[in-house]
Amino acid sequence: MYKYDPIDQQIVNERVAQYRDQTRRYLAGELTDEEYRPLRLQNGLYIQRHAPMLRIAVPYGLISSKQLRKLGDITKQYDRGYGHFSTRQNLQLNWPKLEDTPDILAELATVEMHAIQTSGNCIRNITTDQFAGIAPDEIIDPRAVAEIMRQWSTFHPEFALLPRKFKIAVSGTEKDRAIVQAHDIGLEFYKDDQGQMAIKVWVGGGLGRTPILGTVIREHLEWQHVLSYCEAVIRVYNIHGRRDNAYKARIKILVKALGIEEFKRQVEEEWAHFKDGPLTITQNELDRVAKYFEPMPYKDLPAHDASFDAAVASNPAFAAWVKRCVQPHRVPGYRAVTLSLKPHGKAPGDITSEQMHVVADLADAYSFGELRSSHEQNLILADVQLSDLFTVWQKAHAAGLATPNIGLLTDIICCPGGDFCSLANAKSIPIAEAIQMQFDNLDYLHEIGDLELNISGCMNACGHHHVGHIGILGVDKDGSEWYQVTVGGKQGNDASIGSVIGPSFSAEEMPGVVQRLIEVYVRERQDEERFIDTVRRLGVAPFKAHVYAEKETA
Amino acid sequence: MSQLIQLAANGQASIVADTWTRVVPPAAGEESVRKQAGKVVLFKLTGEQTYTAEQIANTEIPATGKILVPLTIWQARKAELQSRLPTGELGIILATNETAEALQAEFADLNSLPLIAVFVERFADGRIFTLGNWLRTRFGFKNELRAIGDVLRDQLFFHKRAGFDSFLIRADRSAEDALASLNDFSQPYQGGVADVPVWRRISRA
Numbered sequence: 001m002y003k004y005d006p007i008d009q010q011i012v013n014e015r016v017a018q019y020r021d022q023t024r025r026y027l028a029g030e031l032t033d034e035e036y037r038p039l040r041l042q043n044g045l046y047i048q049r050h051a052p053m054l055r056i057a058v059p060y061g062l063i064s065s066k067q068l069r070k071l072g073d074i075t076k077q078y079d080r081g082y083g084h085f086s087t088r089q090n091l092q093l094n095w096p097k098l099e100d101t102p103d104i105l106a107e108l109a110t111v112e113m114h115a116i117q118t119s120g121n122c123i124r125n126i127t128t129d130q131f132a133g134i135a136p137d138e139i140i141d142p143r144a145v146a147e148i149m150r151q152w153s154t155f156h157p158e159f160a161l162l163p164r165k166f167k168i169a170v171s172g173t174e175k176d177r178a179i180v181q182a183h184d185i186g187l188e189f190y191k192d193d194q195g196q197m198a199i200k201v202w203v204g205g206g207l208g209r210t211p212i213l214g215t216v217i218r219e220h221l222e223w224q225h226v227l228s229y230c231e232a233v234i235r236v237y238n239i240h241g242r243r244d245n246a247y248k249a250r251i252k253i254l255v256k257a258l259g260i261e262e263f264k265r266q267v268e269e270e271w272a273h274f275k276d277g278p279l280t281i282t283q284n285e286l287d288r289v290a291k292y293f294e295p296m297p298y299k300d301l302p303a304h305d306a307s308f309d310a311a312v313a314s315n316p317a318f319a320a321w322v323k324r325c326v327q328p329h330r331v332p333g334y335r336a337v338t339l340s341l342k343p344h345g346k347a348p349g350d351i352t353s354e355q356m357h358v359v360a361d362l363a364d365a366y367s368f369g370e371l372r373s374s375h376e377q378n379l380i381l382a383d384v385q386l387s388d389l390f391t392v393w394q395k396a397h398a399a400g401l402a403t404p405n406i407g408l409l410t411d412i413i414c415c416p417g418g419d420f421c422s423l424a425n426a427k428s429i430p431i432a433e434a435i436q437m438q439f440d441n442l443d444y445l446h447e448i449g450d451l452e453l454n455i456s457g458c459m460n461a462c463g464h465h466h467v468g469h470i471g472i473l474g475v476d477k478d479g480s481e482w483y484q485v486t487v488g489g490k491q492g493n494d495a496s497i498g499s500v501i502g503p504s505f506s507a508e509e510m511p512g513v514v515q516r517l518i519e520v521y522v523r524e525r526q527d528e529e530r531f532i533d534t535v536r537r538l539g540v541a542p543f544k545a546h547v548y549a550e551k552e553t554a
Numbered sequence: 555m556s557q558l559i560q561l562a563a564n565g566q567a568s569i570v571a572d573t574w575t576r577v578v579p580p581a582a583g584e585e586s587v588r589k590q591a592g593k594v595v596l597f598k599l600t601g602e603q604t605y606t607a608e609q610i611a612n613t614e615i616p617a618t619g620k621i622l623v624p625l626t627i628w629q630a631r632k633a634e635l636q637s638r639l640p641t642g643e644l645g646i647i648l649a650t651n652e653t654a655e656a657l658q659a660e661f662a663d664l665n666s667l668p669l670i671a672v673f674v675e676r677f678a679d680g681r682i683f684t685l686g687n688w689l690r691t692r693f694g695f696k697n698e699l700r701a702i703g704d705v706l707r708d709q710l711f712f713h714k715r716a717g718f719d720s721f722l723i724r725a726d727r728s729a730e731d732a733l734a735s736l737n738d739f740s741q742p743y744q745g746g747v748a749d750v751p752v753w754r755r756i757s758r759a
Contacts, residue, residue, distance in 0.1 A: 005758055007741050018738050022708060031708075038678055039708055121678070151743040152751070157715035158687055161680030227751075238684045243597035273692055278750040285753040 001062045001370055002147045002292045004112040011154065012109040015116060019043050020102035027099065038161065042122055044090075044115030045101055048422050054093040054101055055118040056108060060128040060146045060170070061089035061373045065360035068371060070111040072356030078104050083356070085341060085349040087413055087464055088167070089127050089373045090118055094420050116154055121162045123153035123234070127169045129177040130374035133293060134382050136330045140172035140189035140197050144290035145226060148281060152227050159234050163241035164249035166234065167206070179375070179491045181205045181213045182467060184251045185230060189223075197223045203233060203263070204255030207461035211497045212252045215260045217267065223286070228279040232271035236263070296368045296383050301333025305386035320442060321393050321404040329382075335389060337367075337381040338374070339396055340403040340411065344436035347429040348414040349377030358399040366392050375464075376413055378406065409451045409518070410436045413464050417457030417474065418481065424457030426474025426481035431455055431510050438511035448518055451531045452491070467491045469532045470517060471498045472510065483510055487517065487543055488535045501544045513547055520546045557729045559710075559736075560698075561719040567736050569729050572722070574622045574645055574669060576702070579609040597679055598651035619643065622671055625652055628660060645669030647702070650681040654688045664695045671700040672718075677709055683716035690717035690747045707732035711739065715746030 004012075019039070026036040040047075044055035056071070071091055075083045078100050084092045096104060108114055118125055126146050133141045149168065153159070159166070171178035172189035180186025186202035199221040205214025221229055237251045240258075255263045312319045327336040339359060342348050351359075359379055363371050366388045367381035374380060379401075384392055396402040405411045412435065415421065417428025432455055439445055454468030458475075465471035471486035482504040489498030505513050520543050521531045535543065558572040582605075598604070603626070605613075610630045615621065621638065622645040628635055638644040646667055648657055661667060670689060674682040682701060689695040700720040701713045710721055714736055723729040745751045752758070 007743075007752060007756075007758060010741060011739060011743065014739050018735075035677070035706060035708070121680075154743050155712075155739065156744055157712040157742075157746050158683040159680065160683065160709070160712045161678050163680075235684055235687075239681055240600055242599065243679060243681075244599055278745050278754055282753065285751075285758075288753070288758060 001064060002059075002143075002289065008112070008151075009109075012112070012114045012116075015043075015114060015155075016102065016105045016109050019105060023098070023102050038120055040101075041120035042117055042160070043101070043105065044118035045098070046119060046422075047098075048094075048420055051095045052098050052101065053416075053420065054096045054104065054115060055086065056091045056093070056113060056115050057118050057125045058089050058091060058113075058373050059150050060126055060132070060143055061130055061375075062143070063371050063373065064111075065363040065369045065371065067111045067113055068356050068360040068363070070107065070113070072353040072360070074104055074107055075356070076353040081354075082350050082352045084347070084416060085351065085373050085377045085379070087349075087375050087377060087415065087462055088125055089130075089375055090125055091373070092416070094416070119165070121164050121166075122160055123156060123162075123166045123168065126150055126153070127167070127178060127183075127375060129171050129173055130372040130376075130378075130380050131177065131327065131336055131382065132172070132372075133295070134329050134331070134334075134336060135173050135177075136328050137174040138172055138330070139174065139191055141293055142170040142172040142187070142189045143293045144286060145187075145189070145223060145281075146170050147289050147292070148285065149227065149230070152279075158231075159238060162234070162238055163243045164246065164251075166237075166251070168230070176491070176493045176495075179464070179467060179495065181495045182207055182211075182464070182491070183214065185233060186214050187226065192220060199223060199226055201229065201233075204252040204260070206250050206252045207464060207466050208250065209247055209459045209461075210250075210252065211461065211466040212256065213495055213497065214252075215255065217260065217264050224281050225275060225279075227281060228275050228277065229267075229271055231274075231279060232267045235270055236266045240266075295331075298331045298334060298383070299385070301331075301385060303332040305333065308386045308389055311390045317404075318390060318393055320446065321397075321402055322389065323446070324404040324406045324408060325402065326389060327380075331383075333386050335384055335386060337384050337389070337392055337396075338406045339379045339381065339401040340405055341378050341401070342405055342411050342436070343400050343403045344405075344410055344440045345433050347416075348412045348432050351379070355399055355401060358395065359401065362392060362395060376406075376411060378411070404442060405445060407450050407452070408445045409439050409448055409453055409514075410445060411452070412436065413452070413454040413468065415456050415462035417455070417463075421457060421462075423460055424474060425459075425476035426457050426483065427507070428455045428457040428463060428472075428474055431472060431474075431483065431507060434507070434511045435514050438515060448522070449530055453514070454489070464491070465489070466497045467495060468498065469530075469535065470514060475504055477504070481507060483507065485513060485517075485547075487540055488532070490532050499540045501540055502548055516547045517543050555729070557723045557725060557727075559721045559723065559729055559733060561714065561736075567733055569733070574620045575616050576622045576647070576671075577613060577615055577624065577627060579605045579613040579624065579627065582606055582609055597676065598649070600651050600653070600681075602651050604649045604652065620645065620669075622647055622669065624649070624673075625657060625660070632660075639666060642668050645671060645698075647671045647673050648685065649673045650675070650679050650685065654685060654693055657689075658693060664689070664693050665697060667695075667697060669698045669700060670695060671702045671722075674701065674703040674705065677704040677706050683712055686713065686716035686718050687747055707735040710735045715742065715749065717747035 169183040188200040192198040201218040202214035372380040418424040456463035456465040484504040486498030
């Protein structure tokens, strides 16, 4: 993974000093709330319901064992002994003290980490596929360009105060796992017919209050021009994006208002002025950064391992875990392991300080000392030998990190919700926990199969509810908490936005509602159909009918 | 004490006396606060009128000395202001909701203006940075480019890198304190108006 050189280190150190002084001035009354707000937000600090919330950047979801241990220590010393992985691959602390945040940032800087631009109206952490570099279906590993873009976007002088937040996702696989279509800019890397790395550029996607999938603004962009092109897009947005209404300020609204053709015309016109200027990435710089993302020193292993095969055959619990939590790897004899942060009845994405240390040790022993976080809020050991899987499972299991539910109904994507977040209309974690308990039967879960259930506590959609096969959205009706249900959303290349099935439900009704949606699926499914396939084939009607019929007779 | 920070050609910042008189239109007859989707409108949209005809007509313009005039005032009262241009006594204020093209339409050679100021009503309005960039790069403006309005020390580093070389710090804040922020970062990653990306600036191998 990328390692800081003196330039990188100096920037995070100077940032700590700058932020320390800003916070000092705020606490001394020299800065108003309004003036301090964008400063703290651009350092990931929210003022929340109970305490500030600090969002620490995990650039494109890549983290070392050393960094994770530091996070374990920080959460122990400055928080309540746990952290929360977010849907943008970052780590959030729920209980830090504002006065401590400069010290936390100073601690982070010692392990090449920061909280820069994890919030605020600026370019946010760039996200990608958690299997980047190892996925069998990967065409281009986008991480080197993602790192170049991280540096370019860090304290970008022109884009420090955009109309609204700006999210970029990159992906270089056949099967999209980074939901590039749901980002302000989505960059889909591919090899063009000359065999060169090229990028298909999507713009104007986003969830939130107005969910819209992105539109292709450029089919073919040479990688050398990715910074200049993004700069042209964001410059047009910075000038013309609405600043009078926060709900209409995202780039998607501008793209819709102008129409993609007109927006594209403006971008291309702007781009033409500086396309071949200093922003053109040199081969030299790409090579410098790419060398940090070269393949690990893999052993030459056979494609099969007898001890592994025997363990799968003799141990059903291990076999169930392998089926759900072990993902393919491009190198023979290796697999990726997803450590589930979704044990039933616990807040999805949460991890304790002790677990962070366990995971760091696992990474050191079995996966070259590196980890990834996923937007599904789990942690991944990307490079585990087949022969080590059984030991990894035992250790992960002992630490409560081996729930075999990856991709199943209880692998719920969930925002912090009303328990923590001051934006939320409703709680989300207790709903996730109640649903997990309703389906706390692994055989039944496996029988239901692939199903993505996403929960957001408000229309800002941090829990990506629009693209959940089942989506749950917390809404406020006359001061009480209700939940609106959508079905048919999907991430991936064939992404779709879910449809609302009808009037919303109370918290108590939610496990039963999900149960009834599953009943329709189990009744109607054909052959190997997944839940989403059945929804797409039949439409919303039968699901709606069953859910509300039961409700009336209940 | 002056509120004006100026960068010398060598990049050295100092607090200097402001030799320009800013022409400020009288306040509008009634404060109009529009509501939209339950929120107070915070920013003027691009192209939205900055001053009313009445405000423009009632604006007092000093008869002598260097004057800094809003673009809309210049547009409406060009005839009486024209003579100040050749003597180097006219600077123009562009608001963030106005366009560099509109300024260009008035002054084919922007460098006939010794000073352009960009007025930012609220510091969080980041259009000022793009305007600075455009004026310097696209429109080739070489003279003094000043940030005025809600100009605070925590945005100064960005203003500087977006092409501004003078900064009129908001009246209730110390320009002295703000000076330090111009050196917040010694080696920024990306290029700025007068700068190339770090990987073109130094060897990182």
